Amino acid sequence: MVRKKPTLVSLAEAIGVSRQTVSNVLNNPERVKPATRERVLRAIEESGYRPSAAARQLRTRRSMDLGMRLRSEADGINGAVMDRFLHALTEAAQEAGYRLTLYSAADDEEELARIDDLLHAADLDGFVLTGSNAADRRAAWLQDRGVPFACFGRPRGAGPASAAADYPWVDVDGAAGTGAATRLLLDSGCQAVGFLGWPPDNGPGDDRRSGWLQAMAGLLPPAKLNGLQAAAEDTVPAGAVAARLLLEQGAEGVVCASDSLALGAFAYLRTALPPGRQPAVVGFDDTPVAAAIGLSSVSQPITAAARHIMAVLAHRLSGRPEDQGPRPQLVLEPALVIRTPYNLGGRPGKG
Amino acid sequence: MVRKKPTLVSLAEAIGVSRQTVSNVLNNPERVKPATRERVLRAIEESGYRPSAAARQLRTRRSMDLGMRLRSEADGINGAVMDRFLHALTEAAQEAGYRLTLYSAADDEEELARIDDLLHAADLDGFVLTGSNAADRRAAWLQDRGVPFACFGRPRGAGPASAAADYPWVDVDGAAGTGAATRLLLDSGCQAVGFLGWPPDNGPGDDRRSGWLQAMAGLLPPAKLNGLQAAAEDTVPAGAVAARLLLEQGAEGVVCASDSLALGAFAYLRTALPPGRQPAVVGFDDTPVAAAIGLSSVSQPITAAARHIMAVLAHRLSGRPEDQGPRPQLVLEPALVIRTPYNLGGRPGKG
Structure with missing residues (x-):
């Protein structure tokens, strides 16, 4: 007796399920109960069933x-x-x-x-x-x-x-972005660069913090570094409050996990620093707000x-x-967008 | 002979088209050629065909x-x-x-x-x-x-x-928004309030210009008013260039058709005005950028x-x-969000 090539219908009969169920296992497996799915898949493997190209095309018709x-x-x-x-x-x-x-x-x-x-x-x-x-x-x-x-x-x-x-x-790679931001502030003369981020156990937030920490490691004693990091919820006012804490700890510049935090830090430091000194703040995500106030920021591709x-x-x-x-x-690697602040204060801007 | 109630099938037979075509005319008319659509619709009207509630529900099943x-x-x-x-x-x-x-x-x-x-x-x-x-x-x-x-x-x-x-x-109602913005600047002491908008024949742009014009009509001679309006493409740099023109025409404040234009005007005027004078600029759309730099702006609901x-x-x-x-x-009526600029310049802000 010549063994007939199995089809969807003969397979379904052999397994004892409907043709639709076999079709679903192949094309919409999420619609089939795990136990049934396993049973059908085993039977398909044992049968040597191979869908024809045309049948596959018909069956795999997608919603797009x-x-x-x-x-x-x-x-x-x-x-x-x-x-x-x-x-x-x-x-x-x-x-x-x-x-x-x-x-x-x-x-x-x-x-x-x-x-x-x-x-x-x-x-x-x-x-x-x-x-x-x-x-x-x-x-x-x-x-x-x-x-x-x-x-x-x-x-x-x-x-x-x-x-x-x-x-x-x-x-x-958020850490690469904050690392580059930290080095920008170090290169421009800051020594105590702080990090203003989100509370821990936030994946991207922890990643961004780690880039700052790596860039600062060895430059300052661990106890000092510990005081130079602050966490805040992701809003402008919270950024301003946290920036004050960082300033009290001796921070001379701040790398931020977001542009919202950076805007808060920037606005606070503009009032807190002696006249003529531009705040050294870098944001993250290069939003229209960062461009508007002339804030350097890490740009994701x-x-x-x-x-x-x-x-x-x-x-x-x-x-x-x-x-x-x-x-x-x-x-993917982010890019650091370096800006000189717009002269919103009517005073020559200096980074 | 009792006249049978027509059904989709009997209708299709009588008209000489498929059942699917009749269904399409009722539920997806865009799929049917206009001539066929007209012929089917006329036949349906003449037949007195009324879909049953259940059939309608079945047929009008939507993709949602x-x-x-x-x-x-x-x-x-x-x-x-x-x-x-x-x-x-x-x-x-x-x-x-x-x-x-x-x-x-x-x-x-x-x-x-x-x-x-x-x-x-x-x-x-x-x-x-x-x-x-x-x-x-x-x-x-x-x-x-x-x-x-x-x-x-x-x-x-x-x-x-x-x-x-x-x-x-x-x-x-964009005109209501720019009207309120114009009155805000008039009330705060400006006399020559200019309008910075988009080139003509832009529906929302013309609407916003008309609100300013209505609020200014009668306050200044038409020739003066004409010099107080400028049009620019909707970008920050174009807003700065147009603001310079308005300043040269004697504008003491500027109502803008967008926050992009307003940011350009604001940044230019901060450098062009004598120290201590805050630019009188109002934007449109109350974007995060307006909030960030403390710009009053018209907010759409x-x-x-x-x-x-x-x-x-x-x-x-x-x-x-x-x-x-x-x-x-x-x-719908927009709202005017009135802000005192953030002290980005380290100087007391005054509207």
């Missing part, structure tokens, strides 16, 4: 729709960088033939509920995650369900980043990050082998 | 997906207001059970091509248009095809706005506008009678 959470902005200053990311991602997606669907969520758990809805109601092909954090279980949730995704931000859990990085992500994330996701969705596509994990 | 163009930002300062609109619309859409799909386009024509794609590829239920202008044919295009939509921005074509307003739109647009669109998509829904055309 990707999802991303639109986060609410803290104060409109630092939100600007995520809006730039959204603009860049929309254009990159469109060039690749994809649409971008937005959703909002109060927290990661609500985001997962929204993603679950979207997978079922709208057949989304994949997701772009932002704002990874230590307690993040979104990546694991998506991996469990076989949903394609890519992250802006490297994994921030326990263990070294490289070990946890078994999914696609693009990140920016947002467009490059969005384009790479889209390329990785499109490659994954194409079903081609991973080793033939763009690098699934990538750290 | 709305589309909006994400415009590229000019300089990141004024783009902030449209990003705020997007955030507010995403949340309002989600509360109403809709998703929001973004697309980008270089101009209105390309936007129509994108909308056409999206109607066919993704079954979008409706669209939110932004940036209406005099040559705008997007609204007519959508109306011709029976595609639900609503605009942020009133119609800016020939004829009075109310006559052209046979589709839903929400706008903000962006969240209210987005929520109303979503309410009007959701009502229209519900198929309920228009007179039972929210007002399909609405002009």
Whole structure:
């Protein structure tokens, strides 16, 4: 007897499930209960079933729709960088033939509920995650369900980043940025450069602090360095308050984790320093506010990050082998934008 | 013989088209050629066909997906207001059970091509248009095809706005905002208040200029007033150049059509005015930059506008009678945010 080539229908009959279930296991695995999925996948492997190219094309017909959470902005200053990311991602997606669907969520758990809805109601092909954090279980949730995704931000859990990085992500080397900012202030004559950041256990915040610490290590005694770091919530007034503390500890310049904090520090120091002395402050994210007041700031390569994330996701969705596509994990270098403050005070500006 | 109640199938047979074509005429009319659409609609009217409630519900099953163009930002300062609109619309859409799909386009024509794609590829239920202008044919295009939509921005074509307003739109009274800004500067002691806007034939720009002109009319001779208005492209450097011209014409204060222009004017005047005199400048859109440098600015009620647009669109998509829904055309009042400049110069600020 000649063994017939298995088809979706014969497979389904042999396993005792519907044709649709077999199709879902292959194309929308998240819709199938894990136990059923395992049983069907085992049977498919044992049968030697191989989809024909045409059948695959028909079955892998995609919605060409990707999802991303639109986060609410803290104060409109630092939100600007995520809006730039959204603009860049929309254009990159469109060039690749994809649409971008937005959703909002109060927290990661609500985001997962929204993603679950979207997978079922709208057949989304994949997701772009932002704002990874230590307690993040979104990546694991998506991996469990076989949903394609890519992250802006490297994994921030326990263990070294490289070990946890078994999914696609693009990140920016924040430590390199704050390191360069610290050296800028050291080169311009400051000796005690302080760091104004966010409370600990914030992935990007810890990364940015580490760049400052590395640049300062060995230049000042550890006890002195300890006094030169302050943490504040990410607002302009909190930045001003923290800058006062740093000034009292002898800071001659301040590297900040955000432009919101930097604006607060800049405004406070302009009033606190002797007339004629420009505050030595560097911000992070090169927002329009930094440009407006002439603040040097670390600039993330947002467009490059969005384009790479889209390329990785499109490659994954194409079903081609991973080793033939763009690098699934990538750290990009930021640039330091050096400015002389606008002469807002009517006085010659000097860095 | 008892006349049988017509059904979709019997109608299609009688007209000589497929059942799908009849269904499309009722639910996706844009997919049917105009001649066929007319023929089917006439036959439906003559037949007395009335869809049952259940059938209607089944047939009018929507994608619950709305589309909006994400415009590229000019300089990141004024783009902030449209990003705020997007955030507010995403949340309002989600509360109403809709998703929001973004697309980008270089101009209105390309936007129509994108909308056409999206109607066919993704079954979008409706669209939110932004940036209406005099040559705008997007609204007519959508109306011709029976595609639900609503605009942020009133119609800016020939004829009075109310006559052209046979589709839903929400706008903000820009003239009221610049009028209030002009009176603020007059009340604080300026006599020759200038206006720094965009080149003519820009709907919102003309609207904002008219508010200044109305507030100044009768206070200065027309020839003098004419010299007190300047037009510039919407950037910070162009604002600085135009502010110099206005200063040469004797302007003692400047009302601006945007915060980008206002920042340029503010920075120029800080250096050009005698020490101790704060520039009397008011911006438009109350962006983070205005807050950062302590610039008074006109604030649009962006969240209210987005929520109303979503309410009007959701009502229209519900198929309920228009007179039972929210007002399909609405002009909202802006607010003037009055600030004392931050003491960026280390000198007491005075408005």
